[in-house]
Amino acid sequence: MAWWHRRREARRLARHPFDPEAWRAVRHAVPLLADLEDFDAERLGPRAWQLLHTKHWVAGDGVEFDASAQLAIAAQACLLTLGWDEQDAQAAFANVHDIILLPDAFHRRVEEMDEAGVVHEYDDERAGETSWRGPVALAIPDIDNSGDYSGYNVIIHEFTHKLDLGNSQDVDGFPPLAAASDVTSREWHRVFTHVWDDLQAHIARDEPTPIDDYAATHPGECFAVCCELFFTAPDQLIEVYPDLYDLLKRYFGQDPLARLQRRQAAGTDRP
């Protein structure tokens, strides 16, 4: 990042010092965040705050900014980097410049990946895309459906594409591996190839796929859908693809299943 860019970000942050009360309120309103251990929440809050105040947020037609909603979005994005040190966490979203919030004319399930690996997302007209230096586009109804243990999270999905783009200009299902992680690229390919082949085999046999068949459309979508499940339905993912759960647990340096189990033990089960 250029020095002037860093200075501008530092100035923006200085104007908006971290607000622990705002963070506490957001944390308790979003199930995925409410289940964090306190020390994890203390690490995540300032990272989310930084994403909120150092990226350029754009509101689509009729969308009004709501600071706590934006902080909740930033926190779910930064959940991906929670297990990484500060340097890896900063590097992860260095390619995120603009975050666009769209009203509703946007359905991420209508995505197309072109030959260059750029994900284009269309409704009747093109509404957004996730590309190397492009914006992260999120629709409000999709955001509203994210945050719990439903297996669905548009924020995690789209920011996973950005992680994927950290080592190339293509979405290819192979992100940079954090320095602290013991996951090797060979293991990554082996585990994801097994999942990919299994999905294709189910489709060829005309059987239901173990996870959302959207994962079978492209290796980049496979990675994104698996990350959605890892964070928001870890019990389902570990049941069908235990090796993949283990790989992502080591890659992300986190164990969302332990968080979900604490939630279940406390009696605040999934909705």
Ligand SMILES: [Zn+2]
């Ligand atoms: Zn996608």
